[in-house]
Amino acid sequence: MPGPAPLKEFDVKSWLYRADVKASPYLYISPFFLVFGALGVFPLLYTAWVSLHKWSLLSEQHTFVGIDNYTHLLHDSFFWNALGNTVSIWVLSTVPQLVLALLLAHILNNRLRGETIWRTGLLLPNLASVAAVAIIFGQLFGRDFGLINWVLGLAGGGHIDWHAGTATSQLAISIMIIWRWTGYNALIYLAAMQAVPDSLHEAAIIDGASSLQRLRKITIPAIRPTIIFTVIVSTIGGMQVFTEPLLFGAGSNSLTGGSDRQFQTLSLYLYEVGFGRYDFGYASATAWMMFLVIALAAIGNYLLTRRIRRAG
Amino acid sequence: MRRGHRLGAAALAVTAMLAALAACGSGGSGNGGGGSQGKTKIVIGTFGEFGYEPLYAEYEKLHPDIDIVARVTKAEDHHKNLAAHLATNQGSADIEAIEEGWIGQFKAQPDKFVNLLDLGAGDLKSQWPEWKWQTSVSKDGKQIGLGTDVGGMxxxxxxxxxxxxxxxxxxxxxxxxxxxxxxxxxxxxxxxxxxxxxxxxxxxxxxxxxxxxxxxxxxxxxxxxxxxxxxxxxxxxxxxxxxxxxxxxxxxxxxxxxxxxxxxxxxxxxxxxxxxxxxxxxxxxxxxxxxxxxxxxxxxxxxxNWGGSFLTIPKQSKHQKEAFALAKWLTSPEQQAKVFRGAGLFPSTLTLYKDPVITDFKSPFxxxxxxxxxxxxxxxxxxxxxxxxxxxxxxxxxxxxxxxxxxxxxxxxxxxxxxxxxxxxxx
Structure with a gap:
């Protein structure tokens, strides 16, 4: 009876083979998802659970309050103020940042002497830790002994109290963000620009197009998907700005982002509620609202840029 | 065997990952039972500079059965961690220092701490100025901390x-x-x-x-x-x-x-x-x-006055008596005088205010x-x-x-x- 036994062995082997082909890829990528599940999804869901409670870190009792935290948040002037600040800092930082990045990338896309040095140099501001950048800029923008006011003084201007005003403080914070991220975005643009066929540029040059005309008519339409990508990424980043305003406001009122909360961002407000007042329920609700805002901003971005793409 | 091996390797990797995660979850509890060689381990959590290091060594010499483990972090982190450890009822030290700026928050939860009056702190009351003693008393009359230094003004x-x-x-x-x-x-x-x-x-x-x-x-x-x-x-x-x-x-x-x-x-x-x-x-x-x-x-x-700290004993401590003995010793006038000379923290005990150690002290700067x-x-x-x-x-x-x-x-x-x-x- 030699028949069935080898057949069975063959079955097992082929089952193993099929299982291997089908299951192995999932097993290989599973570590990421397990870690993400433990450190990403679980906290996310747990935060949602906490946000439905009156939950002080210092108290034993966590009373279930339903969506009270959320309704309270919608009537919280600090929250809307922080949201407004976040949006205006985002606009102030992202628009100049991406325009500058485009111009820089366009210049570096030409043949330059020592182009590797220039290109690497672009990334240097991004390599410095955000805390270091924020501390240094905080000192540059000092009212009495800051370098910027010193230069303004030499030029005959008066000292600006950068921290006191809404516009000045948000501008200062935006400059920190622009400083850190312009080079990074320029490199991404540069990579995309290298893929634009030279023949298009050559033809335009023969037709007498200027450098700026080529940037507008050839480069930008060609790298539009990359621009959309950077806009979405900087939106997500811009909604979460935290360290810059925290350290810019160094002093006795650092958590409130200025005497009138004039530069308190959403993340900073979240931090004030969670780790200043230990009110975890309310902080969790804030975190979820922030998540919603970011998701809405990303969707809005996507729709807008898709329309632009169609129009283009 | 090769294919099976690959599958096994992947499975092994995943298992190792899970084990590592599990290890993360169970670690970190500070309240060990008996320390090395049958000694009682007392963990003390402070922040910044308390000037206690030489005192720990001295205390261990005086009490060979006690093993002191010091945990020092920055003030903000220390109080944040303490709040988390109290909330989860695990992980706190046997003695936790609390700064004046935070004492109001913590004494609002007096049940998280040992009422030191139960351990005989009432006998020590006259050691401190009345206001320093009152600062760490909860509204239901429990004393949760012994005063270390003060800020003065x-x-x-x-x-x-x-x-x-x-x-x-x-x-x-x-x-x-x-x-x-x-x-x-x-x-x-x-x-x-x-x-x-x-x-x-x-x-x-x-x-x-x-x-x-x-x-x-x-x-x-x-x-x-x-x-x-x-x-x-x-x-x-x-x-x-x-x-x-x-x-x-x-x-x-x-x-x-x-x-x-x-x-x-x-x-x-x-x-x-x-x-x-x-x-x-x-x-x-x-x-x-x-x-x-x-x-x-x-x-x-x-x-x-602005500033100054207290030594408290969280209720989750398994060695409350030993911890109290150490806290009492650390906050006594003799030790506070040593801390003043060593680290410059201003003492909180009345007798020292008449002691030449303090009254004759001048600052050259x-x-x-x-x-x-x-x-x-x-x-x-x-x-x-x-x-x-x-x-x-x-x-x-x-x-x-x-x-x-x-x-x-x-x-x-x-x-x-x-x-x-x-x-x-x-x-």
């Missing part, structure tokens, strides 16, 4: 700037200039009239407001944890007095702990600042080149000012003020209001109204 001033303004520079004469805050402001007006270039009379609203409020019998809270900011005239009084000084043009309008403030000590942006004992160390650190230019006089009103005596005087007769759970946030709201006035954004009344409504939102 004095007035630091720049002799070089005073000289330029034609004011006396001798510290006794300077102290005589301001018996109360009104005469302090009057002196400030004289200073301002002299128009010393680049220098204002005081730094900004934060420190002055805190110093004035600290002298009141009742502060931001009554003893049942109700916020009394609106009904207690002392709070509005401290606010108004600071406004008066600002309106007289005496403020350098600098936010405390900002880069301009740090630089201001060195460059002489302001001539006076109310200073607790710990601020002397800060001035010495920030303004190294200004040795001899700063001096120390009495605070207007004579008394005051501050023109040999008898700081030991000045700070002792400021705390010995201070009245107890009850500190409630959210005092820190409330003070921030009021100081933000003062800053808005200084920055020309609001009138004093508008600033006060906004501060009051913000406080309602916070509490």
């Amino acid at each position: 004095a007035m630091c001033y720049r002799t070089d700037l005073f000289k330029k303004a034609g004011l006396p520079t001798d510290r006794d004469q300077v102290s005589a200039l301001w018996n109360d805050w009104d005469s302090y402001i009057a002196t400030g007006k004289k200073f301002a009239a002299a128009k010393v270039p680049g220098a204002a009379f005081f730094d900004g609203p934060t420190v002055m407001y805190r110093a004035i409020l600290g002298q009141a019998d009742v502060g931001l809270y009554d003893t049942s944890d109700n916020v009394v900011v609106e009904s207690n005239p002392s709070v509005r009084g401290a606010f108004d007095k600071t406004i008066e000084a600002i309106n007289a043009g005496l403020s350098a309008k600098i936010i405390a702990w900002s880069p301009d403030w740090n630089a201001g000590f060195q460059k002489g942006s302001f001539a006076t600042i109310a200073c607790p004992a710990w601020m002397l160390a800060q001035i010495q650190d920030l303004a190294k080149d200004s040795a001899g230019k700063w001096d120390v006089a009495k605070i207007p009103g004579g008394t005051g 501050f023109n040999n000012a008898p700081v030991g005596k000045i700070f002792s005087d400021s705390v010995a007769t201070m009245k107890p003020q009850y500190l409630g759970p959210k005092a820190g946030d409330i003070n921030t709201a009021i100081i933000n209001g003062l800053t808005r006035v200084e920055q020309g954004k609001q009138s004093p009344d508008q600033a006060w109204q906004q501060a009051v409504s913000e406080i309602k939102q916070i509490v």
